[in-house]
Amino acid sequence: MTLYARFAAHLDAALDALVASGDLPEGLERRAVTVEPPRDASHGNLSTNAAMVLAKPARTNPRALAEKIAAELGKLDAVAEVSVAGPGFINLTLTDDTWRDELRGIIQAGGDYGRSTMGAGTTVNIEYVSANPTGPMHMGHCRGAVVGDALASLLEFVGHKVIREYYVNDAGGQVDVLARSAHLRYREALGETIEIPEGLYPGDYLKPIGEKLAAEHGARFVDAPEGEWLAMFRREAVAAMLVMIKDDLALLGIHHDLFSSEAELQAAGKPEAAEAWLRERGLVYDGVLEAPKGETPEDWEPVELPLFRSTQFGDDQDRPIKKSNGQWTYFGADLAYHFQKAQTADQLIDIWGADHAGTVKRIVAAVQALTEGKTRFDVKLVQMVRLLRAGEPVKMSKRAGNFVTLADVVKEVGKDVVRFTMLTRKADAQMDFDFAKVVEASKDNPVFYVQYAHARVASLHRRAREAGIECDTVDLSRLDTTELRLVQRAAQFPRVAEAAATAREPHRIAFYLYDLAAEFHAAWNMGNDDPSRRTLQPDDPALTCARLFLADAIGQIIRNGLAVMGVEAVEEMH
Template structure:
């Protein structure tokens, strides 16, 4: 139990007592009661809105209720002072010993400090990356990959079971284009001079695939009609691309638990199952779409199609699940895929590119309909990353074969720099990835700034050993108000993990680590002007050991946070 959850329990106990005494009606909803740091630190260490939340349903004045709550909180050994602010907010100042005890809890918690059982073992399926299997990973895929993987780790840290899934889009026209592109490389490998026409994939990454097919089949498929080789070449090409994709993702430390095939999904009749399920609930009907706006009537012919009643769930129109030729629409296939996922998970999360924003409402509606609203479903939109070099954007085009691969970037700046940088902004905010700035040794580079904080902590042990200081025992009473201010910020880590997991926003961990690093650096730098504030005081081993204990706790939290982000904490800066 963390400090914040402990005080939430204290407040629950106070409210229980007020109910028992008749000062508060029984059964009031406490879900919106919070315990958090006050916005203004001069108001205290913790604040609760309990009186504000409960006063109206209790038909009482919030300040009057706050006075009753305060009277009981004041009796807690951990509370030094408690007061009422404004119309009924309650602020608490805790004793220094309470914060020293929390510092010990951080050290005792070690790698598990901040871990919780919020998820209570519920299973969350996170589908991320899911790039078309038509080539190696490029930087257009990178941000969603990192966000999804960090979110998976965050939810595991918060007590969920997580399924990391990649949906292989191997049933659309783009994989037929891939097969045709590979067939050209196959003919090239057999000695034919080929030109890659407009509309096919020209990348050299397909050359080895063509060579492998030439070695396996010889000239058996040269000069043969497309229907004799298309399916075979498509299957072989997709398999080869998945090998490339998995290798690229491994460079980022990303490994999925499950790769689901769209082609296999359709072959197994899953879309038909989803359609039958929705028809049984009268959520699919046969109807005609409205004529597209802005087109002449003679340019449009009404066709009866199976339509999902997505307007019942907030969409602006009902959506077809099949095309006029009977093939599944993208929406129809996606609907079946999510129906399948929901059968093995309590909650679903999709990480999508921002260009898919227009389809969010309809797929959310479909999942709500298919699961009866029982499965939580979130779609996280991720904006593209603009690559910059020498102040100029780098243009990418997979079709033209001149894109920047993920492997290129990781090999240049390193996995940890890429992963950390991708989490330094909200996923739905635009981002520039400047090759110079992400490795810059400055406060403006969060990757460097956080790592520098951890390296400073690591350096203390080496320097203390050189000074002959041995900390067999540690007296935390040596730590004063300035030292404990850092403990107060560090103790927020479990709460940050909890709120980040609830919001499905792993970038909050990166933001917190930057602020924690800033707090450590600020305390460290005080020693530049005031020698007594230094962490290492050879003439005062007791204070040195206490501050070394403090620094170790900060280092532990940095490692825990970086671990969620999939980043390795550095021991020293080069």
Template sequence: MTLFETFAAHVDHALDALVAAGTLPAGLDRSNVTVEPPRDAAHGDLSTNAAMVLAKAAGTNPRALAEALSAELAKIDNVTAVEIAGPGFLNLRLHATAWLDELRAIGQSGDDYGRSASGAGKVVNIEYVSANPTGPMHMGHCRGAVVGDALASLLEFSGYKVIREYYINDAGGQVDTLARSAHLRYREALGESIEIPEGLYPGDYLIPVGQRLAEHYGDRYVAAPESEWLVLFRKAAVADMMEMIKADLALLGIHHDLFSSEAELHEAGKAEAAEAELRARGLIYDGELEKPKGKEIEDWEPVTLPLFRSTQFGDDQDRPIKKSNGSWTYFGADLAYHYQKSQNVDAMVDIWGADHAGTVKRIKAAVNALTGGKVQFDIKLVQMVRLLRGGEPIKMSKRSGSFVTLADMIEEVGKDVVRFTMLTRKSDAQMDFDFAKVVEASKDNPVFYVQYAHARIQSTLRKAEGEGLGLDATQLSLLGDAEIALIREAANFPRIVESAGKASEPHRIAFYLSDLAAAFHAYWNLGNDQPDKRFILAHNPALTGARLFLAANIGQVIRNGLRLMGVEAANSM
């Protein structure tokens, strides 16, 4: 158990003692009781809101309950003082031994420090990236890819069984456009001079696709009607695009467990099954859409369509699941996809671009109806990233064939810089990615600042080893207040992991690592003015051993956090 888990158990036992004494009624809901650091470190080491959240249900005054609880908490080993703050918060001050024990726990747990079983083996499907298979990955896809992958790692570390899924949108008009674009490149490969018309994909990445088609089919489809080659070319082009996409994602360290095809979903009749299920529950009916508001449409006529009762869930109108020609709407296809993947999971998380925000409420409502509320479903929205170079915007257009590819990005600044930077802000907040700034060797660059902290630690350990000095966990009692403050920051890691997993917000790990790195650099800088604060003191091997043990385990926590982000820790810079 970590220090926070240990003291959460102590608070629970103290509440049990109050129940046994008749001070508290039995059976109170304690789920909102927390044990965490106080907002101001000057107020103590730990804080609990137990008296505040239980007083009303217990029919007592929060401060009176706090006084009774403080008497129980004062009996706990390593608690040196319990103070009541405000209307009933309790602040605990701990003996240094408690923090030194936690430092030893970090050393004993190693790579597993912060890991938990809170997920209890529940199966979570995380669907992310899912870019249309019409070209290579570009930076418009990058942020959602990193957020989804980091979330998957975070939930695995928290005891969930995670399925990483990519949904291939290979049933819409965009893949027909891809097939027609590939056909032009196919004719080009056979010696024809071509001109790519407006509306098709002009990128050079389709040239190899056309060459492979030419090698396979010869000139069989050069003059053939579209009906003869469209399906063949569509499947071949999508397959090639997916291989390209997988290779691009691999450069970013991303590998999915499952690739689901929209086309195969329709072929298997999953959409019809979802419709039947929702009709049986009265959530789909045949009705007419309202006439579009605003601009007059002279030839508009009412059409009867199958509609989902999305107004029951806060939408402004019920939404069609099929078009007037009988094909499925995007919403209808989405219903079928979620119905399929909900069959064998306990929870689902979708990582979507912010441009899909308008459909969140209705798809969540539909999934809740399809699963009877038994499958938890969350959607995390990811804002686009504005690319800059030295403060100047970089324009990109997929249709014109001009865009910054993910591969080019990684080649220029490196996988680790890309991944870390994409997690330095909450996913639904706007972000700028400046090629110049993300590689700056500056404390204002969190990527550098965290990596530099780890590199400094590894350099210190190598230097100590060269001088015949090593780690010594038996001398930790020699550490003082400055070192204890650093341990306190490191000890927050398991708590941050738990909260980040519960909120599906992996950016919290990046924020935490930035704080830990800042605390480490601040401690390091003490040695610049006070030589006795340096890690290596040749005249004091015992204190040196204790500080080296501290440094090594600060490095361990940094590595554990970076690993969740998919970033390798730097050993030198």
């Protein structure tokens, strides 16, 4: 049990004691009671709002209740000082030995420090990337891919079972365009000079597919009617694109558990099943949409369509699930897809580009209806990334067809730099990715700053070995209050991980690691001004070993946090 969990339990015991003494009534709801670091570090190490939360339902004065809770907490051996601030906040200052115990706990737990059982084994399906299978991954897909993958790791870290899913949009018009583009490259492979008309995919990445089809089928389909080859070319092209997509994602260390096909979903009659389920409950009806607002197009006419009652769940209007030609709308297909996902998971998460913001309300409404409100569903919107090189926009790639490929970026700056950088801002905030800045060796580059802290820890051991210092035993009493402040930041990692998972915000791990690294670097720099503060003290091996133990704990937490982000910690900076 980590420090914050222990003190939450201590607080519960103190409240139980007040219930037993009659100072608090039984049965008070405690879920809003927190134990967290105070906003102002000068107020102590821990703070609780227990008196503020419980005073009103207990019909008592919050300050008076805080005094009673503080008296109970003051009995703990781990508490050096307890005080009541303002209208009833309780602040605790812990003993140095408490922080030494937590330091031992970090080292003992190792790679498991920060893990929790908060998820209680519940299954979360997280769908991310899901780019149309019409070309290689580009940097427009990168940020959502990293955010989704890091969030999946984070949820596993706090005790959820996770299904990583990719939804293959292989039933829409864009895959017919892909097939026609592949047919053009097929003809090219057979010696024909081609021009790529507007509306088809121009990227060179389709050439190998055309060559493969030419080798397999010869000139059979050159002049054949489209109906004879379209389905087969579509199937072959999508399969090739998925291989390319998986290879590109692997460069980022991303591997999905499940690739679900929209075409297979429709062939299996899943949209019809979802519609029937909703009709049975009166949530789909046949109706006519309102005319478009503003000037009505000349060719518009009212048509009866099957409509989902999304307004019943907070949407602006009811939504059609089929088109007038009988085909499923994008929404109708997505509705069925989410119905399928909800059969195998307790919670659902979609990672979408910000350009899909307009469809969030309707799909949230659909999931609420399809799961009868029992399944938590979150849609996380991810803003685009602007690529720069020394402040100038990056030119597009001819090979890819007017976009910058993910593979090219990873090959230039490395997987870890790309992944970390994508998590240095909140997902719905705009981001610039400057090739020069992301590899810059400066405090302003979070990737470098955090990795440098870990590399410094590793360097300490190399230098200790060179000095002939061996640490068979460690006396942590040699660490003073100033040094133990680092442990206070380190001990926050488990609660940061849980809070980040609850909020579905993996970027919080990156923010936390930057703050931890900053405090570590500050402690290191103290040694530049005061040699007695340096970790390595050749004339005092016992002090050196205690400080190495502290540095090891910081390094361990950096590794744990980076692992959640899918980033490897480095031993040396080059």
